[in-house]
Amino acid sequence: MNAHVEAGSLRPGSGHVHQHAGDVFTCDRRQDFVPHVIRTHRGGRWRRVDRSKNAGEWAKFVHRSEMLVFDVDDGGEGGPGIVTGVIPSKEDAAARLAALAPVPGTAVAEIGTDCGWTAACLDHLLQGGQVVTVADTERLAEIARQRLRPYPRVRVVSGSRAGVLGPAGSFHGLLSHRAVRRVPWEWITRVRPGGRLCLPVRTALGGSSTLLVLTVARDGASASGRFHAGPAPQTVWLREHRPGEGTSVESQGSPRASEALDARGAHVRPAARLFAGLLRPDLRMQVVRGVAQLEGEVADRLRIHDHQASRAVVFLHSPRIYEWGPRDLGSDLFDALGRWQAAGEPEVEQLGVTITETEHTLWLGAPDGPSWRLPELHTITGEVERHAT
Numbered sequence: 001m002n003a004h005v006e007a008g009s010l011r012p013g014s015g016h017v018h019q020h021a022g023d024v025f026t027c028d029r030r031q032d033f034v035p036h037v038i039r040t041h042r043g044g045r046w047r048r049v050d051r052s053k054n055a056g057e058w059a060k061f062v063h064r065s066e067m068l069v070f071d072v073d074d075g076g077e078g079g080p081g082i083v084t085g086v087i088p089s090k091e092d093a094a095a096r097l098a099a100l101a102p103v104p105g106t107a108v109a110e111i112g113t114d115c116g117w118t119a120a121c122l123d124h125l126l127q128g129g130q131v132v133t134v135a136d137t138e139r140l141a142e143i144a145r146q147r148l149r150p151y152p153r154v155r156v157v158s159g160s161r162a163g164v165l166g167p168a169g170s171f172h173g174l175l176s177h178r179a180v181r182r183v184p185w186e187w188i189t190r191v192r193p194g195g196r197l198c199l200p201v202r203t204a205l206g207g208s209s210t211l212l213v214l215t216v217a218r219d220g221a222s223a224s225g226r227f228h229a230g231p232a233p234q235t236v237w238l239r240e241h242r243p244g245e246g247t248s249v250e251s252q253g254s255p256r257a258s259e260a261l262d263a264r265g266a267h268v269r270p271a272a273r274l275f276a277g278l279l280r281p282d283l284r285m286q287v288v289r290g291v292a293q294l295e296g297e298v299a300d301r302l303r304i305h306d307h308q309a310s311r312a313v314v315f316l317h318s319p320r321i322y323e324w325g326p327r328d329l330g331s332d333l334f335d336a337l338g339r340w341q342a343a344g345e346p347e348v349e350q351l352g353v354t355i356t357e358t359e360h361t362l363w364l365g366a367p368d369g370p371s372w373r374l375p376e377l378h379t380i381t382g383e384v385e386r387h388a389t
Contacts, residue, residue: 036050083236088233107126112134173197179199179235198211208232229349259319260319
């Protein structure tokens with residue numbers, strides 16, 4: 001499914017793609033849900049735009065076709081600047097709703113309530129169905145409840161555990177607005193056989209999220225589906241899946257130096273980052289654009305660390321790898337990128353995953369095609385996310 005082509009087709013079997021999108025977004029206007037204070041990023045910090053003090057500037061940002069940020073550091077001041085509350089663009093919301101294809105009269109779970117706008121859109125589409133939407137915190141839940149008072153069929157809950165959604169098999173579909181590095185198995189168990197899950201997947205290698213649509217098997221013992229091509233969803237992390245900063249590794253002593261194979265290009269391809277990031281979930285990568293000249297070329301480089309005791313720097317002009325700590329992180333990264341190249345450099349839409357309670361498999365073309373079993377994911381708390389893709 002191409003998310004760009006079908007972004008407005010919000011109901012199965014609908015007609016002109018923009019018609020139904022207009023219906024939903026006219027009835028449930030995004031600006032009616034936006035808090036009076038939003039945040040914009042300027043000069044390396046988040047600044048407040050208060051509607052009561054500057055209605056014109058507030059309206060300018062609200063009517064732009066882009067994601068809005070309304071909460072940073074859970075409302076605190078002087079924090080690290082972590083985005084904790086957003087409102088997706090109309091295009092993003094339409095693409096996710098199209099991929100989920102909710103059926104009137106059914107029950108849908110939503111992860112990431114934010115201000116409640118997308119829950120209202122779901123309520124409109126379900127036409128008498130049920131929406132249970134999960135806010136990250138009780139504070140955000142209360143913000144959404146205030147705006148969802150005209151929507152009595154929408155229930156807002158808060159918490160990070162799937163148990164807040166109720167028992168297994170409670171829903172016909174699940175829509176997440178929070179990016180995950182693995183799909184929690186508990187989410188899959190909440191969806192009935194034949195139901196869909198639509199969610200953004202992101203890795204710690206950087207880049208944007210990729211939309212994944214899964215269908216739960218008839219026996220409920222697995223879920224399988226493809227990644228979708230199209231505009232990358234703008235999302236924030238599910239809190240438990242945020243990549244940690246890791247332990248600082250001092251550059252003591254001489255680093256191990258080696259040559260990097262095929263360093264140019266592959267690391268910037270979205271499909272390559274997705275593939276390598278799923279195979280190496282403990283690696284975090286940052287692309288640094290150089291300003292100093294080194295051997296006649298700009299010193300673009302990659303910074304890699306494993307959240308523990310190893311780090312590496314890859315200079316892309318050479319290309320050369322310099323590594324500290326017990327692991328050869330550069331080799332790990334380029335081994336994963338090499339597997340993507342050996343598989344024929346597949347695009348995002350050629351890749352999919354199959355999930356069971358104990359195994360999580362990335363595949364090419366079809367579930368019975370070439371495949372790679374994915375390793376366990378260690379969350380920022382050090383716990384192992386065993387029931388995930």
